[in-house]
Amino acid sequence: MTTMFSYRNMKLPQTIERLPELAYNMWFSWNDDALELFSKINRELWDQFLHNPVRMLAETHPDVWEPLSKDTAFVKQYEKVIQQWDEYCSGTTWFQRTYPEFLNHQIAYFSAEFGFHESLPIYSGGLGVLAGDHCKSASDLGIPLVGIGLLYKKGYFNQKINKEGQQLAEAVSYDFSKLPILPALDGQGQELIVPIQLADRTVQLKIWQVQVGLVSLYLMDADIEGNSQWDRDLTAQLYGGNQDIRIAQEILLGMGGVKALRALGVTTAVYHINEGHAAFQAFERIKEQLDAGLPFHIAVEVIRASSVFTTHTPVPAGHDAFPMPMVEHYCSALLSRWGEHKQAWTQLGLDPSKQLFNMTNLALNTSALRNGVSKLHGQVSREMFRSFHGNIAANEVPIAHITNGVHMNTWLAPELKELYNRFLPGTWATNQTNEDAWKLLDIIPVESLWEVHTHLKEKLIRYVRSNLREHRCRNDMPADKVEEVRSYLSAKALTIGFARRFATYKRANLVFNDLNRLDRLVNSTDRPVQFLFAGKAHPADLPGQEMIREIYRISQMDRFRGKIVLLENYDMNMARYLVQGVDVWLNNPRRPYEASGTSGQKAAMNGVINFSVLDGWWEEGYDGTNGWSIEGNSGADGDIQARENTESIYRLLEQEIVPLYYNQGKLPAQWVSRMKRSIGTLAPVYNTDRMVMEYTNTTYIPTIKRTMSLVANQYDLATKVADYKNFIKANWHFVKFLEVNDGSVKRPLNSTDRIPELSQLTKEITSTLKFGPIWYKDTVVELLYYVEQPNHQWQQVTVTMNAVKELDNRVVQYSATVPAHLRHGSHFSLRVRPVSPNFATSFEMPIVTTF
Known part of the structure; x- marks a missing residue:
């Protein structure tokens, strides 16, 4: 079988001969200098080829390489990237230091x-x-x-x-x-x-x-x-x-x-x-x-x-x-x-x-x-x-x-990396999870952060206009309709982004439930708001496609034209522009259908402030100061949730978000302060370095250790565990509760001068179980009751009962001490379940008998 030709083996001048090595490793995609290097070959083709370095190698004319190899600026950039790549490959990693074995x-x-x-x-x-x-x-x-x-x-x-x-x-x-x-x-x-x-x-x-x-x-x-x-x-x-x-x-x-x-x-x-x-x-x-x-x-x-x-x-x-x-x-x-x-x-x-x-x-x-x-x-x-x-x-x-995160080097704007490099510790990028390092965001001048954000916003608007022009040209719209997009959007207006898969539960159209109220927001003369939408619906998802049609139809209305924009062909390139360039990231799924959601995490590290339903990651990321929470009764039916969430969106926009953005003229210091708060509290937590380290510490390494112990000595422990489980399944029907004694109240020793309240007293509960062939020490007997918490939720309390007497015929008596007011059946129950020190989790065997 013949091997396909690879541009990795192409012959290039010696001074740039490792370009194919870089092109065939996705490392280029999260190294800004490598991306810039490939763009220098031909910036127009680079964009046309979707930033694909292999295609750049394939379709660049051979005559180009010799002059490039003598271009001082290009060779200097090349050598810089190669040095970074070699250092990356040879450096000592977190895993090497932590788990060398x-x-x-x-x-x-x-x-x-x-x-x-x-x-x-x-x-x-x-x-x-x-x-x-x-x-x-x-x-x-x-x-x-x-x-x-x-x-x-x-x-x-x-x-x-x-x-x-x-x-x-x-x-x-x-x-x-x-x-x-x-x-x-x-x-x-x-x-x-x-x-x-x-x-x-x-x-x-x-x-x-x-x-x-x-x-x-x-x-x-x-x-x-x-x-x-x-x-x-x-x-x-x-x-x-x-x-x-x-x-x-x-x-x-x-x-x-x-x-x-x-x-x-x-x-x-x-x-x-x-x-x-x-x-x-x-x-x-x-x-x-x-x-x-x-x-x-x-x-x-x-x-x-x-x-x-x-x-x-x-x-x-x-x-x-x-x-x-x-x-x-x-x-x-x-x-x-x-x-x-x-x-x-x-x-x-x-x-x-x-x-x-x-x-x-x-x-x-x-x-x-x-x-x-x-x-x-x-x-x-x-x-x-x-x-x-x-x-x-x-x-x-x-x-x-294990809460999802995002890869910071991929999603953080190069301009912000440069800014962070100036003020954060030199190791911030390789030690992203160090929350103390991010506290130095406070020393970044307001002007500096706002200047970078404004630049990214202007880049986004240029990209959006280009996307809209391409859409209109392809649809054979008149020249004046193509040209009018040059006036769409303003870098000075509060810009809200919504970009994700168009599934109905994500409710992309929620903000359109009150068009007159929306009209007042986007067409305000002194405090305008503009919206960007992007996303794909699955080809078989007709309701999702209907959402796209609805947003497009509204975006074409005279009162919303150029202020509400729907982009086409959402991909990772577009996503970078959006999460780096908008002011606010809107997310309003029906709770709790957003398992995690990571687009808001990408936005947060770029200083874009989240405005979201408390669902997925935002339920744990939001602290009351680092963004906004869209309120509503998540236990209500869909229509009620939609009405309450819509009202919350408009109320927060009108009373908090828009005033904060516009309250200090050209330099919104309070807005930038919230940007810093968002970055500092979210970036060090919701990144994939933290996530992958958590997977390693809590799943990968424990899994390796347990598997090694199971397969050692010709699967000796694996055999014991598997046989034990089979034995338990085959004989569990013999395990039975014979009786429960509610016990009597125990009077505290120091209560001679008064009669304590019943809730302060305890009593001993006893229970007798028959085990049959199963050894009682291969089980745990537990007493369960519930205590009301300050938030009116009921929390389960589990008390392990102690084996106090082994009777004849595999019968064992157990006891436990509980609050005196509890009664069996109405207040507490008992259960018995199998246990083993060789289980990976406490409830590895889903076998429980209750009484």
Whole structure:
């Protein structure tokens, strides 16, 4: 098989010969000097090629390179970037300093999409950009992480908007030879192909490699000769097609991803699943263990111990689920090979309430550690999956949270980096999580920060006008309509940005509920407000597309023209302009449907102030001084929430936000003070350096340690844990409460002179349980009651009962001391559950008996 030509091997003058090395590493995308270097080759082509350095190499005329190699300014910039790159590659990292003993333990990070830069468009939105930022910070921190994904020939789609405001999904097809990717090679230097069984056939997957700083990402491509056309189209488009295509894609991602790791020789210690799309990785890994001779239940235990699952979706309908016959069809080779375990395989993903195979259930069943992506989303996830974990309180469900962040070097404006360099400690960029360093923002002169912000705002407005001109030219609008956009927007007006996926729960059109009130805001003669909107709706999401039409229609009204603007083809390039250039970032989803939301984090570090519903990350980021909270009763129905949120938006704009922005003329010192407060409280917390370090400390390293202990001595501990679980399941029906004695009040020793109130007294509760074959020390018996908190919420109190007497016939008596006014049944209950020091979480086995 012939190897595709790579511009990495092109011959350039010696003084600039490492340009291809830079072009084929996504590190360029978060190094401002590298971006500037490539733009110097030909700035017009650089913009035309979506800032793709590989295409710049491919389509720049050979005659250009010799003069460039003698251009003193270009060579000086080149040498500066090469020095930075070499230092980056050779420097000591956080992971090397913190966990040197785990440097050879790779973490495999599976995601259906990765968003690094507009030059590699294999992402649709927030999930992909988060995955990209995760990999970038992993590289910066030296985490031994490898990414696994799919390479989509057509990516997502380019968004065009016609004269009527209708979104048109423009299909694209990428020439991989001009993207910053290369075929992965085997030991003989041949392109790497791995086979994957899909239904009744074998699909061949070509493996591509993307270098992301020090991290490698491997992408699987089914569009190769030998595959049927249907199979070749499996990696055509992200989130496209019907359920057959969707389940096939997820099998390629999960099972194919594991096979790719094996073919590449990557020794993997942790498997991190970014959303349930890749949960089929467990099937392939269980199969490997079965092939090695492990019993099924032990194989599951090993796979479970080494898997980490991050869920992003706060509504049940957003979790992929397939009819069981469809799963049996596409996994037929696996299920027929191991037919005796067919029920056990399918049980791993079964949602018994709907009789569907749910990918999130599969992920939960095969991942010991799980997390949501914000504090609130963790709570929502625990509520959502409470029934999955038996009869326990939502706060006890073993799903933690690690709040999302964003990659600072990618999203922070170069002009602000330069400003921060002048006033913050020299290590602020590599030690972003040091909150003390950010306190020095206070010494930045008001004039300096406002000058940089104004410059970024002017850049944004120029970009917006260019976007609008292109839209109007393509739609054959009259010349005067094309030219009038030159007068659209003002750098002096308060500018509010709203940019995200157009899904109905995000309520992009909420501010249009009162057009007359909006009219007064945008058309104020001395305190005008202007709005920018951007985002794509999924091609199958008709209500989301209707939102786009509504916003476009309003933007074309005479009273709003040039003051409310809808941009087309939202991508990472546009996002940078928006989060760096607007004054206020508006976010008004229906709570609690925004799992995290990261666009506001990108805005915050750039001094853009958040104005948001207390949902996702903002619920924990907002402190009353660093932005604004859109108020409303989140427990009310959708219409009431919408009315209350709309009223809050207008009231805050009219009474707080607009007056603050305009209250001090050309230099709004109080506004800049709030900008600083926003940056200082949010930037050091909501970045991916903090996020990835948290994943490493709380999931990756504990997972490696536990897995190593389970598989040591020929899987001795894994066998014990798996056998123990099977024994508990088989014999739990013997565990029964025989009686509960409410006890009698204990009078305090010092209460002779008065009769204490009942609430101050305690009493001893006793209970007797029969355990059958199960040893009582393999369980914990607990007493549960609730205490009302000052906020009128009820908090569960859990009291562990003590075994006081072992009676005949596996019967044990327990006791506990509780407030005297509590009565069994009406005030407190008892429960017994299995425990083990070898469990990853307290409620690893969702088996609870209550009384």
